Amino acid sequence: MDERYEPAAVERAAQRHWADHRSFAAREPAPGAAASGGGDKFYCLSMFPYPSGRLHMGHVRNYTIGDALTRFMRMQGRNVMQPMGWDAFGLPAENAAMANGVAPAKWTRDNIAYMKKQLQALGFALDWEREFATCDPSYYRWNQWLFLRMREKGIAYKRTGVVNWDPVDQTVLANEQVIDGRGWRTGALVEKREIPMYYLNITAYADELLGALKGLDGWPERVRTMQANWIGRSEGAEVAFPLADDARDALAAAAATGAGGDAAGAAPALKVFTTRVDTLFGVTFMAVAAEHPLALAAGARDPALQAFIDECRRGSTMEADIATMEKKGRRTGLHVLHPFTGQPVEVWVANYVLMGYGEGAVMGVPAHDERDFEFAQQNGIDIRPVVHPEGGVDVWPWAKGPWQPSYGEHGLTVDSGEFSGLGFQAAVDAITTALEARGLGRKRVQFRLRDWGISRQRYWGCPIPLVHCPKCGEVAVPDAQLPVVLPEDLVPDGSGNPLGKHKPFLEVACPTCGGPARRETDTMDTFVDSSWYFLRFACPDNDRAMVDERVRYWLPVDQYIGGIEHAILHLLYARFWTKVMRDLGLVGIDEPFANLFTQGMVLNHIYSHQPAEGRRSYFNPADVDVVEDGGAKRYIATRADGSTLEVRYDGLGTMSKSKNNGVDPQSLVEKYGADTARLFMMFAAPPEQTLEWSDEGVQGSFRFLRRLWKAVHEHVSAGPAPVLGREVAREALDAPQKTLRRTAHQTLAKVADDIGRRRTFNTAVAAVMELLNAVSRFEDRSPAGRAVVQEALEIAVIALSPMVPHISHALWQELGHADAIVDLRWPEADPSALVQDAITLVVQVNGKLRSQIAVAADADEATVRAAALADETVRRFVGDDTPKKVIVVPRKLVNVVV
RNA sequence: GCCGGGAUGGCGGAACUGGUAGACGCGCCGGACUCAAAAUCCGGUUCUGGCGACAGAGUGUGGGUUCGAUUCCCUCUCCCGGCACCA
Numbered sequence: 001m002d003e004r005y006e007p008a009a010v011e012r013a014a015q016r017h018w019a020d021h022r023s024f025a026a027r028e029p030a031p032g033a034a035a036s037g038g039g040d041k042f043y044c045l046s047m048f049p050y051p052s053g054r055l056h057m058g059h060v061r062n063y064t065i066g067d068a069l070t071r072f073m074r075m076q077g078r079n080v081m082q083p084m085g086w087d088a089f090g091l092p093a094e095n096a097a098m099a100n101g102v103a104p105a106k107w108t109r110d111n112i113a114y115m116k117k118q119l120q121a122l123g124f125a126l127d128w129e130r131e132f133a134t135c136d137p138s139y140y141r142w143n144q145w146l147f148l149r150m151r152e153k154g155i156a157y158k159r160t161g162v163v164n165w166d167p168v169d170q171t172v173l174a175n176e177q178v179i180d181g182r183g184w185r186t187g188a189l190v191e192k193r194e195i196p197m198y199y200l201n202i203t204a205y206a207d208e209l210l211g212a213l214k215g216l217d218g219w220p221e222r223v224r225t226m227q228a229n230w231i232g233r234s235e236g237a238e239v240a241f242p243l244a245d246d247a248r249d250a251l252a253a254a255a256a257t258g259a260g261g262d263a264a265g266a267a268p269a270l271k272v273f274t275t276r277v278d279t280l281f282g283v284t285f286m287a288v289a290a291e292h293p294l295a296l297a298a299g300a301r302d303p304a305l306q307a308f309i310d311e312c313r314r315g316s317t318m319e320a321d322i323a324t325m326e327k328k329g330r331r332t333g334l335h336v337l338h339p340f341t342g343q344p345v346e347v348w349v350a351n352y353v354l355m356g357y358g359e360g361a362v363m364g365v366p367a368h369d370e371r372d373f374e375f376a377q378q379n380g381i382d383i384r385p386v387v388h389p390e391g392g393v394d395v396w397p398w399a400k401g402p403w404q405p406s407y408g409e410h411g412l413t414v415d416s417g418e419f420s421g422l423g424f425q426a427a428v429d430a431i432t433t434a435l436e437a438r439g440l441g442r443k444r445v446q447f448r449l450r451d452w453g454i455s456r457q458r459y460w461g462c463p464i465p466l467v468h469c470p471k472c473g474e475v476a477v478p479d480a481q482l483p484v485v486l487p488e489d490l491v492p493d494g495s496g497n498p499l500g501k502h503k504p505f506l507e508v509a510c511p512t513c514g515g516p517a518r519r520e521t522d523t524m525d526t527f528v529d530s531s532w533y534f535l536r537f538a539c540p541d542n543d544r545a546m547v548d549e550r551v552r553y554w555l556p557v558d559q560y561i562g563g564i565e566h567a568i569l570h571l572l573y574a575r576f577w578t579k580v581m582r583d584l585g586l587v588g589i590d591e592p593f594a595n596l597f598t599q600g601m602v603l604n605h606i607y608s609h610q611p612a613e614g615r616r617s618y619f620n621p622a623d624v625d626v627v628e629d630g631g632a633k634r635y636i637a638t639r640a641d642g643s644t645l646e647v648r649y650d651g652l653g654t655m656s657k658s659k660n661n662g663v664d665p666q667s668l669v670e671k672y673g674a675d676t677a678r679l680f681m682m683f684a685a686p687p688e689q690t691l692e693w694s695d696e697g698v699q700g701s702f703r704f705l706r707r708l709w710k711a712v713h714e715h716v717s718a719g720p721a722p723v724l725g726r727e728v729a730r731e732a733l734d735a736p737q738k739t740l741r742r743t744a745h746q747t748l749a750k751v752a753d754d755i756g757r758r759r760t761f762n763t764a765v766a767a768v769m770e771l772l773n774a775v776s777r778f779e780d781r782s783p784a785g786r787a788v789v790q791e792a793l794e795i796a797v798i799a800l801s802p803m804v805p806h807i808s809h810a811l812w813q814e815l816g817h818a819d820a821i822v823d824l825r826w827p828e829a830d831p832s833a834l835v836q837d838a839i840t841l842v843v844q845v846n847g848k849l850r851s852q853i854a855v856a857a858d859a860d861e862a863t864v865r866a867a868a869l870a871d872e873t874v875r876r877f878v879g880d881d882t883p884k885k886v887i888v889v890p891r892k893l894v895n896v897v898v
Numbered sequence: 899g900c901c902g903g904g905a906u907g908g909c910g911g912a913a914c915u916g917g918u919a920g921a922c923g924c925g926c927c928g929g930a931c932u933c934a935a936a937a938u939c940c941g942g943u944u945c946u947g948g949c950g951a952c953a954g955a956g957u958g959u960g961g962g963u964u965c966g967a968u969u970c971c972c973u974c975u976c977c978c979g980g981c982a983c984c985a
Contacts, residue, residue, distance in 0.1 A: 050985050091984060163983075174983040226902050226980075319981050323899040449982090456983065526985070565979055567902075600903090601979065652977080658984065683923070684910060690903085690978055697910065697924045703938095704923080710938095758914065766912075766922035773922090776939095842918045847966040849918055887965055893917055897965045 001716060001814045005709035005807070007673025014809035015123055023822050024070075024125040026081030028550055042078035043554045044070045045534055047562030047570075048085045051111035051133075052092055055118045056655045056662030057681065057693055058563065058602040064678045065599060065687050065761070066561045067124045068802040072755045074125070075802070075826035081554060083537040084119065084126045086112050086133035089140075089461045090526045091174055092657055094492045097460075104460040105488035108135060118666065122674045123806055125822075130540045134529035139536060140462040141483030142546040143528050147198075148465060148476050149584055155201050158474075161453045162291075162317050162356060165193035171496045172457040176658065178316040184615055185494055192313050194291065194355075197455035198464065198522075202576045206231055206447045209575055218595030220688075223567045230568050232448025236275035237432045239363065239441040241286065241336035243269060244344050247294060250334055254297035270294065270336045270347070272363045273446050277435075278427035281416035282386035284376065285364040286336055287329060287350035292360045295349040298332035305330055305349065312351045327352050327375055339440040340417060350375065358446065373403050387411045452573065454525040459490060459498050461523025469510035469517035478511050484519070497521050530570055531577035534560075534592060547586055560593040563601060564688075565654065571596070597759060600690040604661040606650040607635055618660035619647050652692060663693055675804035676702040682761035682803050705807055708772055708800075712793055712811045718781070720816060721790035728787040730832065737788045740778050741833045744792040747771040749829040751799040761803060768799050790815065798827065842893040843868045845877040853894075861888045868894040 002009075018024060046066035049059055070082040086108075093104035100107075112133060119126065132139050150156035164173040166183035172195075177184045202209075210231045213224045243251070247270075270286060288295050290312035299306035308330045315321060328351045335344035352371070353362055366376030367385040376383050389411040410424035419430055435441030455464065463484040465477035477484055487505050490498040499505050499521040510517035535547050538554040562570075571593070578592040607619040619637040624647060627634045637647045655662040668677040680701035685691045715721070722728050733741065747767045754764035775792050778785070794815055801808035801821050812821035836857050841864060843851040851873040855864055865886050868874060878898050885897040 047985095052985090087985070172983080176984045178983095222902055229901050230981085232901095317983085320899075323981085325899095452982080458983085525983070527982095530985085563979090563985095564903080565985080568980060569982065570985080603978070654979080656984075680923095686911080688903095689911095692910085692978095694910075694924095700923050707938095753914090760914085762910095763912070763914090763922085769922055840918095844917085844966075847917090847964095852918080885965060887917090889917055893966095895917080895965055 001713055003710075003713055005706045007675060007705075007806070010810045011121075011123060011674055011806040014806040015120070017809065017820060018123075018125070018822065021820070023820075024080075024082065024127050025129055026083075026127050027079065028553055040077065040079050041554060042070075042073045042080045042559070043557045044073065044080055044082045044559045045537070045557045045561070046082075046084075047560070047566065048087050048530070048533060049115065050087045050090060050092070051108055051115055052657040053111045053114070054662070054664050054666065055115055055122075056602070057604075057665060058655050058662075060122065060665045060677060060681050061599055061602055061687065061691070062561060062563065063119065063122065063124050064681050064803070065597065065759075066559075067126075067678075067805075068682065068755060068761060069559055069561070069759075070125045071802040071805060071822070072826070074822070075798075075824060076756075077825060080125075081130075081537070082124075082126055083130040084124075084128065085131055085533060085537065086135075087526065087530050087533070088112065088133040088135035089523075089529055091176070091458070091460075093460045094458065097491050098494050101491060103489050103491050105135065108133075108460075118669075121669055122665070122678065125805070130537050132536065132540050134462075134526075134533065135460075135486075137483045137485050138543060139533075139540075140486075140529065142532075142536070143462045143524060144465040144477070144482050144484060145479060145546060146532075146581070146584075147524070147528075148479070150200065150580065151198075151476065153584075155204070155580060156198055156454075157201065158196055158198055160194045161197040161199070161455075162192050162194055162354075163457075164316050165191045167191055169495055171494065175316065175318050178318070179616065181315050181321070187613075189314050190316055192291075192315070192317055195457075197453050199451040199453050200576075200580075202452045202573075203447055203449055205576050205579055206233065206449050208579060209449075209572065212575075212591060216591060216593075216596075219593075220596060220598055223564075223571065223596060223598060226567050227572055230449060230572065234275050234446050234448070236273055236444060236446060237277040237428070237435065237441055238271060238273050238444045239277060239280065239339060239435060240269035240271050240439075241339060241345065241363070242440070244335035244337055247297075247334040247336060247347065250297040250301065251293060254293070254300050257300065269440070270361055271359045272361050273358050273444060274363055275446075276365065276368060277431050277441075278410075278413055278416075278419075278422070278424055279365040279368045279386055280338075280340070280363075280431055281413070281419070282365040282367045282384045283338060283345055283363045284366060284382040284384050285372075286345055286347045287353045287362050287364055287375070288332075288347055289353040289355040289360040290349055290351065291355040292349075292353075294332065294334060294347055294361075298334050298347075298349070302333065305332060309349060312349070322352060322354065325351065327371065327378070329375060329379055331379075339435060339438065348375075348379070357450070368408055370403050370408060373407065384415070386414055386416050388414050452525075452527075452576075454528055455522040456525055457497050457521075458523055459486075459492050461526060462486070462529065463499075464520045464522050464524060466520040467508055467510055467517045468520065469513060469515060471515055472510055472512040472517075475510060475512050475517070481511065486523075499523075527570060527573050528577075531573045532581065534574070535578075535581075535587065547581070552588055555587065556589050556592055556594045559595045559597060561597045561599065564598040565601065567598060597687075599687045600685070601654045602691050602693055603652045604655050604663060604693045606653045606659045606661050607637060607647045608650055608659075609637070609645060609647045618658070619645075620660050620662075622663070655693070663695070668695065668698060672698060672702045673806070675705060675807050679705065679765065679800075679804050683765040684762070686760050686762050688759075704769060704772070705804065707776070708796065709807065709811065711772060711775055712797075712814055715786070715789055715793055716814050716816070718786070721786040722783045724787040724791050728784045733784055733788065736778065736780060737784055738833075740774055740792055741788050742836065743771055743774045744788075744795045745829040745833040748795045748799060748827065749834070752826065752829075755802060764799070765803065768796050771796050771799075795827075797821065798824065839891060841868070841891075843871055843874050844893060844895040845874060846897060847895060850874055850877050857891075861890070864888050864894060868896065 044066055046062050070080050074080050088108050093108050096107045097104045164178050166173050168186035168188040178190050183190055213228055290309045299309045329348045332347045334347045364372040366372040366383040389406045389409045413420050413422045413427045419427055432443050463486050465484045467475045469475050492498050506519055508517050508519045534557050535551050538551040539548045542548050574592050581587045605621045607624045608616050610616045624635050624637045635647045635649050637645050653659055665677050680698045750767045751764045754760045797808050797811045808821050838854050839857050841853050851871045853867050853871055855867055881898045883896045883898050887895040
């Protein structure tokens with residue numbers, strides 16, 4: 001055995017062993033053997049990466065967690081599958097293409113090749129025989145195939161949606177490409193624009209997606225809460241306010257000139273949804289979106305209002321922007337009629353009401369809604385209280401002063417005609433019933449969740465399989481002609497989708513009539529690709545069907561691992577997609593992921609610089625020096641050419657390509673080896689917690705592995721140790737030998753619990769470090785002593801092997817084992833090694849720690865109590881007082897209260 | 899703005915079910931080895947007072963419940979994730 005730990009050689013040898021033995025190729029049972037999920041299978045899946053170019057520390061964290069679990073579960077005797085693939089479509093490839101003139105396909109595939117090497121160098125127990133990328137036509141053809149099935153069922157449907165529009169580049173922008181309301185390349189003010197898009201009817205599944213969260217007890221509570229809030233079920237009422245004559249005339253006039261849009265004149269009433277129909281008599285205004293037909297009709301007659309509508313169209317579509325912008329409104333001069341009193345209520349255009357969210361209109365009740373209150377105060381609108389908060393003050397302070405939370409509380413209705421004097425629920429019921437009788441409303445459940453728009457006006461994605469024919473209209477591509485293959489040699493230039501200018505793709509014969517037709521150029525949202533990839537890993541080679549019987553064996557995923565940033569969108573879409581496939585008879589499961597582990601983000605500092613013209617650029621923290629300058633800090637970045645530049649500090653954020661703040665694990669792997677990189681990542685923080693990156697402690701992890709190597713080396717170079725239980729009787733050990741043995745077995749049990757139940761790899765590693773410290777202090781070289789050390793070192797190596805598999809592979813052999821540790825069954829801790837005769841209890845006086853006493857492990861309460869009161873220090877603090885109370889917590893402490 | 903999470907020594911973190919706050923590691927200080935350095939090994943390291951035994955304070959802020967609170971409840975501050983076209 002080498003005296004020195006040489007990670008490169010150790011890792012090469014271990015990886016060769018796994019490759020030669022196909023150690024991680026998952027095997028299905030013989031056909032027909034198991035209909036659904038045989039008891040011993042374990043499908044361990046980490047979220048597949050976007051091939052951004054290089055791995056970053058977030059990847060190392062994600063995949064090391066999954067790998068440690070995979071290896072641990074293998075050692076528990078489970079048939080484990082841990083596959084890997086590539087989420088290969090998406091925006092960064094187009095950005096790279098624009099920057100470097102390389103086709104997205106080439107850039108993506110080069111990145112995949114490089115990152116695959118990195119993953120392999122890290123020694124992950126992946127079944128590479130199942131690898132695929134979502135940009136492979138053999139994968140995305142099934143996106144297209146299922147899209148067509150959904151379209152047939154009406155789950156996929158077409159309507160207009162709002163997008164960010166860059167008026168200079170004449171292109172749709174992703175939210176990420178909108179910075180402070182401006183296009184990132186052009187700096188032009190972004191506009192909202194309505195375009196036709198395909199949507200998936202996820203709201204039809206809202207009730208099930210919400211209800212099934214209760215059954216997902218293998219999911220973190222925080223994720224379930226976030227999803228429930230996102231779906232946002234609320235019970236309320238739909239109320240129709242009939243149009244007054246002025247509104248009706250305006251709509252009719254607009255319809256005549258075509259200014260009012262499609263819906264103009266069609267609606268006899270303005271519909272809204274409210275959860276507070278009990279406040280209906282407090283309505284003093286209505287607010288509609290700028291794109292609402294009433295707003296457009298009024299704008300056609302009022303240039304000032306039209307200017308305001310145009311202003312509302314500027315800015316991004318992002319909810320965070322809309323929620324934080326200044327609330328503005330303008331009156332239309334048009335009115336609707338209160339459904340009960342018939343009084344006219346003026347309609348306002350408000351920038352915070354969005355078309356496409358519900359009805360594009362809300363009723364304004366300033367007395368009982370905070371946002372309406374502020375809007376009314378700002379615009380001089382009446383505030384009419386109609387609910388008297390129960391147990392609230394007897395005065396009506398609404399007219400002046402700021403909003404009080406009590407204004408929004410439930411209470412008894414007042415000034416509400418025949419509905420006065422009712423409690424919340426009674427008022428809601430009575431008013432809803434009366435509305436229904438008049439045909440002006442009904443009870444309704446509303447979800448916050450909106451349907452999923454999947455059309456993207458972008459090149460590097462899965463083509464939507466449709467053809468537009470001048471004769472036949474929109475025609476689906478027949479299944480036999482799938483996949484619609486994306487040409488891979490185009491280079492986008494920022495001026496829209498290059499597919500729209502590429503004739504070989506664009507020009508097609510209509511599948512129905514054979515005449516000349518135009519192919520659809522929109523591609524699918526990349527969330528589509530990631531909504532079912534976990535199914536495909538079970539059957540990546542099937543070129544005749546999307547899924548097959550192997551999916552029934554492997555699914556659901558037993559452990560899914562990924563970043564908390566996916567808590568809502570990806571995980572919700574994947575759940576939805578699975579339910580759709582179930583309803584189409586393709587899979588037999590209701591939920592895709594039985595257990596979910598959400599790792600915390602790995603953060604790093606962000607530095608950027610905004611040139612006078614063009615895009616803001618980001619600098620990697622590794623290239624930035626922090627300089628103290630008279631109390632203030634300055635940040636100086638060094639460019640590749642050696643020149644320097646003062647940059648701005650933008651705080652901490654997730655490691656990402658776009659912020660250029662990733663840390664490439666490659667340098668760590670080269671310097672210390674994969675095991676050190678893996679170990680440090682697991683040791684640095686509990687995996688569910690956010691981690692601010694710093695490689696300060698890496699050295700310590702390497703030192704630990706070297707100490708372990710040295711300890712094994714010293715032990716084995718003294719020759720074979722006697723075997724405990726055969727050459728040395730366990731009962732014959734002396735006290736220090738028993739203590740080391742107990743530490744070893746406690747460690748074994750703790751590590752199994754930390755990995756298997758708690759998933760706290762950091763404390764598992766710490767426990768093994770303590771064990772090695774105990775071994776180092778143990779100097780007994782007698783045969784019995786060496787037998788105990790042999791066992792303790794074996795336990796240390798086994799316990800670490802899920803985290804640091806390479807060094808464990810080597811050390812296991814050095815400890816005299818012919819079989820590879822990767823195939824070892826995880827041993828149980830020996831209960832007889834764990835027994836302890838005497839234990840130490842803590843004694844408190846008035847809750848403050850004062851002393852410690854040693855008692856027999858099985859001492860009864862009276863004995864413990866007497867021992868505590870007899871303790872000298874305790875008597876000093878208790879003095880002559882008689883204890884009021886003595887609390888004894890078995891095996892833990894005694895608290896004397898005086 | 900809304901939803902979810904977090905805050906513990908100089909630093910990363912431990913304390914799992916309300917019961918010894920600071921395990922383990924980093925850093926730092928001292929020592930051994932060495933001509934010297936690196937590496938390694940040994941000891942110390944929450945803060946304040948004390949030579950010391952020891953005492954007091956202490957888990958972002960302010961309050962509460964309890965014999966006992968890092969842990970439970972309320973308030974506030976700051977940080978992180980998500981907010982539907984980054985993935």
